Amino acid sequence: xxxxxxxxxxxxxxxxxxxxxxxxxxxxxxxxxxxxxxxxxxxxxxxxxxxxxxxxxxxxxxxxxxxxxxxxxxxxxxxxxxxxxxxxxxxxxxxxxxxxxxxxxxxxxxxxxxxxxxxxxxxxxxxxxxxxxxxxxxxxxxxxxxxxxxxxxxxxxxxxxxxxxxxxxxxxxxxxxxxxxxxxxxxxxxxxxxxx
Numbered sequence: 001x002x003x004x005x006x007x008x009x010x011x012x013x014x015x016x017x018x019x020x021x022x023x024x025x026x027x028x029x030x031x032x033x034x035x036x037x038x039x040x041x042x043x044x045x046x047x048x049x050x051x052x053x054x055x056x057x058x059x060x061x062x063x064x065x066x067x068x069x070x071x072x073x074x075x076x077x078x079x080x081x082x083x084x085x086x087x088x089x090x091x092x093x094x095x096x097x098x099x100x101x102x103x104x105x106x107x108x109x110x111x112x113x114x115x116x117x118x119x120x121x122x123x124x125x126x127x128x129x130x131x132x133x134x135x136x137x138x139x140x141x142x143x144x145x146x147x148x149x150x151x152x153x154x155x156x157x158x159x160x161x162x163x164x165x166x167x168x169x170x171x172x173x174x175x176x177x178x179x180x181x182x183x184x185x186x187x188x189x190x191x192x193x194x195x196x
Contacts, residue, residue, distance in 0.1 A: 094164075
């Protein structure tokens, strides 16, 4: 019952994501280093055929065993195996009270912890993670509006609030390459009441 199978596993669009394409390229390179003649496209093709076969036999077995699953209470609704996060990021929120930007909140910071209990909630962390990985553009816009509303309430004389995403790439396992510095992108600025 714990064997991986989600809608994402059999979703070809998920396989085509930039993150997964990079994973296929890394695996193909590793296999070539081991002496196997395979490129990323061949690897994907073979894995796709294997995945289709795997899902085909898993579905009837899961259906047959589901009463046991339910009786024992061992059903698992979350994915146990997933891709490692190789492009993490942090949410940065700054306020301008008239003398330049000052940090209010930075993900996982003890020093800049404005509304931390809300930002650290597992649902919010999941949403921010999806935004950082490049999805949910509409959700990012709504989050920025929500942040603007909270900033207006907490800093009535402030001029602006700025929301930025800081992204970087993690090292591959066993890599001796130096950790690359990240970068800020998708900066949004919200004018607050009393601003020019």
